[in-house]
Amino acid sequence: xxxxxxxEVWPEMGPIVEKLLKQEDVSPKEWQQLFYGVHSVCMxxxxxxxxxxxxxxxxIVTFIKQAQRIVQxxxxxxxxxxxxxxxxxxxxxQSNYLPLPFRQMESxxxxxxxxxNSLNSSxxxxxxxxxxxxxxxxxxxxxxxxxxxxxxxxxKDRLQESAMKIVHAERNGEAYDSQLVIGxxxxxxxxxxxxxxxxxIYKEHFEAAYLKATAAFYSLKANEQQQMFGVQAFIKYAxxxxxxxxxxxxxxxxxxSYQALTACCVKVLVEDxxxxxxxxxxxxxxxxxxxRLNLMFRLLDRVQGGVDPMLRDLEEHIISAGLADMLAxxxxxxxxxxxxxxxxxxxFNRFSALVRNAFNDDPRFLTSRDKAFKTVVNxxxxxxxxLPTAVVNRGIKSTAPESxxxxxxxxxxxxLLRRTPLSKRLTSEEIDSRLRDVLLVLKYVNNxxxxxxxxxxxxxxRLILGTSADSEKEEDIVEWLREVxxxxxxxxxxxxxxxxxxxSDDLNSQFKTQTARHDAINxxxxxxxxxxxxxxxVSVSLPIELEDYIPEIEDFYKKKHSGRKLQWYHxxxxxxxxxVNNAGRFDLDVTTFQMAVLFAWNQRPLEKVSYENLxxxxxxxxxxxxxxxxxxxxxxxxxxxxxxMEPNCNSPKDFTENTLFYINxxxxxxxxxxxxxxxxxxxxxxxxxxxxxxxxxxNQSIVxxxxxRTQEAIIKIMKHRKRMNNADLQVxxxxxxxxxxxxxxxxxxxxxxxxxxxxxxxRKMIKEQLEWLIEKNHLRRDENDINTFYYVA
Amino acid sequence: MDTDNDNSxxxxxxxxxxxxxxxxxxxxxxxxxxxxxxxxxxxxxxAICRVQVMDACLRCQSDNxxxxxxxxxxxxxxxxxxxxxxxxxxxxxxKQNNRCPLCQQEWCVQRMGK
Numbered sequence: 001x002x003x004x005x006x007x008e009v010w011p012e013m014g015p016i017v018e019k020l021l022k023q024e025d026v027s028p029k030e031w032q033q034l035f036y037g038v039h040s041v042c043m044x045x046x047x048x049x050x051x052x053x054x055x056x057x058x059x060i061v062t063f064i065k066q067a068q069r070i071v072q073x074x075x076x077x078x079x080x081x082x083x084x085x086x087x088x089x090x091x092x093x094q095s096n097y098l099p100l101p102f103r104q105m106e107s108x109x110x111x112x113x114x115x116x117n118s119l120n121s122s123x124x125x126x127x128x129x130x131x132x133x134x135x136x137x138x139x140x141x142x143x144x145x146x147x148x149x150x151x152x153x154x155x156k157d158r159l160q161e162s163a164m165k166i167v168h169a170e171r172n173g174e175a176y177d178s179q180l181v182i183g184x185x186x187x188x189x190x191x192x193x194x195x196x197x198x199x200x201i202y203k204e205h206f207e208a209a210y211l212k213a214t215a216a217f218y219s220l221k222a223n224e225q226q227q228m229f230g231v232q233a234f235i236k237y238a239x240x241x242x243x244x245x246x247x248x249x250x251x252x253x254x255x256x257s258y259q260a261l262t263a264c265c266v267k268v269l270v271e272d273x274x275x276x277x278x279x280x281x282x283x284x285x286x287x288x289x290x291x292r293l294n295l296m297f298r299l300l301d302r303v304q305g306g307v308d309p310m311l312r313d314l315e316e317h318i319i320s321a322g323l324a325d326m327l328a329x330x331x332x333x334x335x336x337x338x339x340x341x342x343x344x345x346x347x348f349n350r351f352s353a354l355v356r357n358a359f360n361d362d363p364r365f366l367t368s369r370d371k372a373f374k375t376v377v378n379x380x381x382x383x384x385x386x387l388p389t390a391v392v393n394r395g396i397k398s399t400a401p402e403s404x405x406x407x408x409x410x411x412x413x414x415x416l417l418r419r420t421p422l423s424k425r426l427t428s429e430e431i432d433s434r435l436r437d438v439l440l441v442l443k444y445v446n447n448x449x450x451x452x453x454x455x456x457x458x459x460x461x462r463l464i465l466g467t468s469a470d471s472e473k474e475e476d477i478v479e480w481l482r483e484v485x486x487x488x489x490x491x492x493x494x495x496x497x498x499x500x501x502x503x504s505d506d507l508n509s510q511f512k513t514q515t516a517r518h519d520a521i522n523x524x525x526x527x528x529x530x531x532x533x534x535x536x537x538v539s540v541s542l543p544i545e546l547e548d549y550i551p552e553i554e555d556f557y558k559k560k561h562s563g564r565k566l567q568w569y570h571x572x573x574x575x576x577x578x579x580v581n582n583a584g585r586f587d588l589d590v591t592t593f594q595m596a597v598l599f600a601w602n603q604r605p606l607e608k609v610s611y612e613n614l615x616x617x618x619x620x621x622x623x624x625x626x627x628x629x630x631x632x633x634x635x636x637x638x639x640x641x642x643x644x645m646e647p648n649c650n651s652p653k654d655f656t657e658n659t660l661f662y663i664n665x666x667x668x669x670x671x672x673x674x675x676x677x678x679x680x681x682x683x684x685x686x687x688x689x690x691x692x693x694x695x696x697x698x699n700q701s702i703v704x705x706x707x708x709r710t711q712e713a714i715i716k717i718m719k720h721r722k723r724m725n726n727a728d729l730q731v732x733x734x735x736x737x738x739x740x741x742x743x744x745x746x747x748x749x750x751x752x753x754x755x756x757x758x759x760x761x762x763r764k765m766i767k768e769q770l771e772w773l774i775e776k777n778h779l780r781r782d783e784n785d786i787n788t789f790y791y792v793a
Numbered sequence: 794m795d796t797d798n799d800n801s802x803x804x805x806x807x808x809x810x811x812x813x814x815x816x817x818x819x820x821x822x823x824x825x826x827x828x829x830x831x832x833x834x835x836x837x838x839x840a841i842c843r844v845q846v847m848d849a850c851l852r853c854q855s856d857n858x859x860x861x862x863x864x865x866x867x868x869x870x871x872x873x874x875x876x877x878x879x880x881x882x883x884x885x886x887x888k889q890n891n892r893c894p895l896c897q898q899e900w901c902v903q904r905m906g907k
Contacts, residue, residue, distance in 0.1 A: 464827060489854070521824050528829035529847025545821045553826065563869060563906035565833040568826070575824035580816060587822065598819050605818045663818065 009037040010055055017056065020098055021063040023090050034101035042104045049105045053138070056102065060143055064150045067091065071151060077162040084151075084159060085183035091147060092190060099139035106138045148191045159184050160205060164213040167252065171217055181252050189254065199254060207257045211264045214245065218268040226273070231280050232292065238269040239295050242302075266302045274306065282313045285354070286321075293358035301362075311368045314359075318351050318372035323379055334404075337411035338422060344405075345437050348373060370444070377444040378403040402447045409438050409445070410454030416469075417477070418462050423469040431470075435477055439484055446760040449702050452481075452490050459494060460531060463501050464524065464572050465684065474498065496530035511556055521549055525557060525566065538571045540592065541619040543599035571624075574684055579642070583668035584677030588642070589684050593620060593628045598642070601663050608646065608660040626652035629661065635683055639670045642683070710761045710769045715778060718791040725788050832869040832906055834877040840894055841882035850879035869906040874898045880905065 016030045041048035067087045074080040099106070152159075163184040170176040188202040218241065226234045242265050249261040270277070277296060284293050300306035325347055326333065333340035351369050359365040380401050415422045416431050416438075423431060442451060462468045475498055482491040504524040511523060542550075554566055573592045578585060590598070600609065600617045609617075615625055630652035632643040646660040669679030718724060770789065773779045782788035832846050842851040849867035870880040876895045878886070883900070891900050 464825070489848075492854075520821055521826065524825065524827045526827065526829050527847065528831040529845060531829060543821075546824055546826075549824070549826065553828075557830075561830070561907050563833055563871065563904060564830045566828045566830050568828045570827075572827040573825055576822040577819050578822050579819055581818065592824075592826075595819075595821075595824075602817045602819055 009041050010052070013037045013052075014055070014059060017059050017098070018063065021060065021091075021094055023094065031101070038101050038103075038105050042108050049108045052102070052105050053109060053142075056139065057142055057146070061146050061150065064091075064146050068151045068154075071155065077158070077165065080155070081159060081162040081166075081180050081184070084155065085180055087151075088147075088183060088187055091143070092186070095140050095143045098143065099137035102139050103137075109138060144191050152187060152191055156187075156205065159187070160209050163206075164209055167210070167213060167248075168217060170248075178251060185252060185254070199256060202254060203257075207253065207260065210253060210257075211260060214261065215264055215268050218265065219272065222269055222273060226276065231276055234273070235277060235280070235292070235295055235299060238273075239299055242266065242269060242299070262302075270299050270306070271303050274300075274303065278309045278313075281310050282317065285313055285317045285358075288354060290354065290357035293354075294360070297359050297362070307362075307364065310359075311364055314355070314365060315368045315372040318369060319375050322347050322351075322373070322376035323381065326376065326379070327381065333408075337408040338415060340408045341412040341438065341441065344377065344441050347376070348441070374444045374446070377405050377441065378446045380404075402450065403445070406442070406445050406447055406451035407454050409442055410451050410458060413438055413455060413477070414458035414462070417458075417474055418467050419469045428470070428473075431473065432476075435473070435480070439480060442484075448486070449705065449759050452486065453698060453702060455481075456490075456494060459497065460572075461686070463497060465574065471498075493530045496527060500524075500526045500530060507557075507560070510560075511553070514556065515552060521553075523553055528567070537567055537569060538593075538621060538624055539619060540570050540596050540624075541617065542570065542592070543596055543602075545599070546592070546595070579667075581663070581667055582665045583675060584679075586667070586669055586678065587680040589680070589682040591628070591684055593618075593624060594632060594683060596620065597625070597628050597632065598663075605663065606665070608662040610657065611655050611659045611661070612657040614661065626655055629655065631683065631685060633661075635685070637683075637685075638681065640664060640667050640675075642667050706759050706761065706765070707769060709759075710765055711773060713761075714766070714769055714773060715791075718779060718789070722791050723788065724790075725785075832877065834869060834871075835875065836877070839879045839882055840876075841878050841886055844879070846877065846879060850881045852881055853879075871903045871905075872898070873901040873903050875903070 013034055016026060016034055019026050019030075038052060041052060071080065071084050071087055074083045163181045166176050166178075166181050170178070185202065185206055188206045189199060191201065221241075222234065222238070225237045229237070242262070245265045246258070246262060249258050253261060277300065281293070281296060284296065297307060297310065300310060326343065329339070329343055333343055351373065355361060355365045355369050380403055413435065416426070416434055417423065426434070442448060445451060459474070462474070468474050475495075478491060478494045478498070481494070482488070501524070504526065507525060508523050511521075512519070550568070557564070557566060570592045574590065575592065575595060576587055576589050577595060577598065579588050579598075580586075596618045597614060597620075600614060601607070611625075611629075614629070615622070618625060620628065629643065629645075633641055633645055635641060642664055644662055644664050645655075646662070649655055649659065668675035668677070669681055670676070671679065770779065774781055774789070777792055780790045780792050782790065834846055837845055837847070839846050839850060844851050844854070846869050848854070853867045868880050869877050870883050871877045872883075872893050874893050874896050876893050878894075886894060887900055892898060893900050
């Protein structure tokens with residue numbers, strides 16, 4: 001190897017470098033010569049590397065200046081841009097090759113220039129450096145920097161402007177060459193000499209210009225579109241353009257800019273027109289234009305808080321449409337539980353479909369739907385239910401009217417579970433799905449305790465009279481109620497009732513085998529705790545035929561059990577009697593009270609008996625006797641009544657002591673318009689389980705339980721907080737409601753419970769209970785501030 | 794139930810205007826009698842667990858929420874003092890204190906509910 005100085009080598013290398021820059025053919029030999037030249041200079045000449053570098057730089061600059069002249073000589077934007085891109089592409093490609101022969105020079109240069117730097121980077125980042133060797137190259141950097149300095153800096157504004165013009169043309173649907181725009185962007189990205197943030201220049205200039213141009217273009221277009229084609233068309237336009245711009249951005253912008261571009265488009269296309277767009281929302285909801293709503297939803301969802309007004313619109317619509325619908329049909333639905341529930345479900349399904357189709361079942365919209373539906377269900381304008389109580393207690397003055405919905409739901413359940421025309425018409429699956437529907441609506445009901453009360457009354461009736469359509473279904477629904485989070489003590493009591501019926505059946509067959517002759521009797525001895533602690537017993541003097549059985553049954557029962565006492569619930573018992581008159585012989589299903597009244601005539605079949613005498617004979621309380629007589633005089637089911645009266649009265653209230661009653665000897669069962677000589681007739685009707693008083697007691701027990709729960713909640717919360725200000729009452733009420741909700745579902749957290757709250761304590765009720773608790777020294781009022789309360793341990 | 798063809802038969806055993814020895818106008822064919830049973834106690838509430846004696850005691854209710862239904866084991870027990878409690882509650886109570894919680898007399902079982 002012989003020593004060669006820089007001065008000797010460079011004259012050979014210079015032309016080859018120039019050829020490379022110009023992208024002219026370079027032979028393998030020449031290419032090798034470069035490596036060799038650089039190597040020998042670096043090996044033997046101390047100053048060599050820097051000399052090579054200086055000269056190389058000079059050559060590069062010379063070349064760039066030539067290129068600059070070519071580019072600058074172009075006239076017109078398009079030509080300038082095209083030429084620039086051609087030159088830039090060439091240069092950029094070469095910037096990857098030219099540095100290769102000068103590696104050795106670079107390493108000796110960097111070793112000298114910044115040894116500290118190389119020390120730092122040699123160990124940790126070495127492997128990484130190898131991977132991106134060409135990018136770190138000093139030569140490459142010099143090339144790009146020089147390009148930046150000599151060409152790009154001067155014309156970048158013009159380039160950028162031209163690029164934006166192309167984008168603009170593209171947006172207007174005119175011919176365009178997207179490569180040019182991409183070229184400009186690449187120049188920006190690659191010319192960055194800032195290694196920390198390679199996109200800095202791009203971001204500062206190209207992205208900013210692009211965003212600005214986009215915003216300017218669309219803010220103009222948006223107004224134009226609105227004025228020319230209306231808001232509806234504009235919404236469509238905005239949606240289409242948003243997507244178009246997003247895909248355009250993928251071509252023209254770096255990935256880091258996508259978000260900014262989208263935000264920019266959303267701003268000009270949506271946010272700036274938010275109110276105009278939102279004004280369309282309510283009418284669209286009203287006309288169920290799901291497609292357009294869906295479009296609007298997708299559009300507005302891009303804006304922070306953009307859908308909130310839509311939620312409000314939906315909620316308002318559901319409430320007003322729902323209530324209007326209920327009000328319009330109030331005549332039918334107040335009387336017909338089936339129609340009512342079907343109406344509610346139809347409404348619910350309609351709104352659910354709207355939320356599904358227009359808002360993709362978005363959780364926020366589902367919540368709005370639920371909230372609004374709750375308002376509809378609990379509304380009291382169409383019909384309301386009062387829970388009148390006999391006694392004023394614990395500071396409760398009166399109860400607010402409540403929705404009748406739970407009562408009607410329970411009635412509907414009864415129609416499905418009892419043998420009725422409805423339940424006969426439906427298949428088992430249909431009944432199941434309707435029962436599920438009931439539970440669905442029940443979820444929105446605030447006063448679920450009322451539902452449970454009515455459900456239990458209906459169940460009692462079905463079990464006593466044996467009118468269940470399907471006993472399996474009966475037990476199913478009890479389990480469903482449990483699953484759905486109804487309080488365990490309620491549900492257990494219902495389940496206990498089924499248990500009792502089975503126990504009674506066993507008992508009954510034992511009784512029959514032990515006392516062989518009693519085919520006529522069927523006994524049900526039930527657990528008073530489960531069946532109705534509060535319902536009141538009505539006294540009656542039984543016909544001798546029935547009275548005889550009583551001691552026998554009681555003796556039998558005493559032998560089987562001990563420590564128990566029996567109470568006869570004659571208002572629940574019933575039976576079949578046969579009735580013989582001039583027209584024929586008929587079997588009548590009657591209540592025990594009806595039996596007591598009718599048997600009074602057995603001693604004097606043809607006599608007219610006064611009200612007063614019937615009262616003495618049956619010993620029924622006044623209201624019960626009137627009701628029973630009326631059921632025999634004016635049964636809606638029959639053409640000919642069993643009992644006739646004198647003089648005629650229009651209602652049971654008009655009976656006087658002297659009103660006379662007598663058996664209709666011409667009574668006959670009418671079938672197909674013809675009187676029959678035999679036949680069966682059910683006069684039980686709706687088994688009267690409760691008297692007015694016991695109903696009041698029932699209501700009382702509901703209200704009392706609510707009061708207890710509210711007090712419990714207040715105390716629990718106060719125990720924790722110790723002190724409460726009236727200003728916190730809002731917060732506290734919320735907590736109380738939450739507490740009451742949770743209390744009922746405790747222990748069943750794993751079940752996602754839909755039936756959360758059994759009732760909804762009103763603010764008034766909470767306040768009243770606060771007062772009561774203060775009175776009873778559980779809480780104390782601050783001496784100086786009547787609005788502050790303390791917990792008293 | 795159509796009975797057109799036994800018209801003639803009916804006539805004979807029809808009710809005949811009340812004289813002679815008639816069949817009664819109304820006769821019982823079937824009676825479904827309903828009664829409620831409850832423990833024959835003086836106080837409805839068990840003084841130990843504060844639950845109605847007719848319901849299962851607090852422990853039984855929480856121990857096996859669902860299983861309570863199957864069995865009615867939570868019976869009542871009367872002491873010589875005539876006070877009554879859930880049997881479950883009382884059997885735990887006497888382990889600590891063999892006196893009636895209400896009257897402090899020595900606890901002695903008089904009878905058990907069944």
